[in-house]
Amino acid sequence: MYNNIFLLVEHGRDQGEVSVLGWFDDERAAHDTAEAMEWKAYRDESKRHHQWSSQPLLPPDQTAHRRFWVKGISKFSHTPAPRSWAVH
8 A cells, every 4th residue: 555755856055945856666766866966966066167165066976965865755545535426
């Protein structure tokens, strides 16, 4: 009756908002996608030159912080609701 699904989540940069980007039935696929998106975001960010930053940009494999991550949740099967034959 209960199965797990895995949400692909992005932690926003501006105000700390969190967005669900999609879901997966397979945890490994979800983690692989999150890792690929993490590296793509790193490459895109490293192409931009920031005058204000004196710190080098760390690659994803050198930091514990993740912009994209996976959250497992339980899903449940559809339960039909009783039908009312009354007219409203």
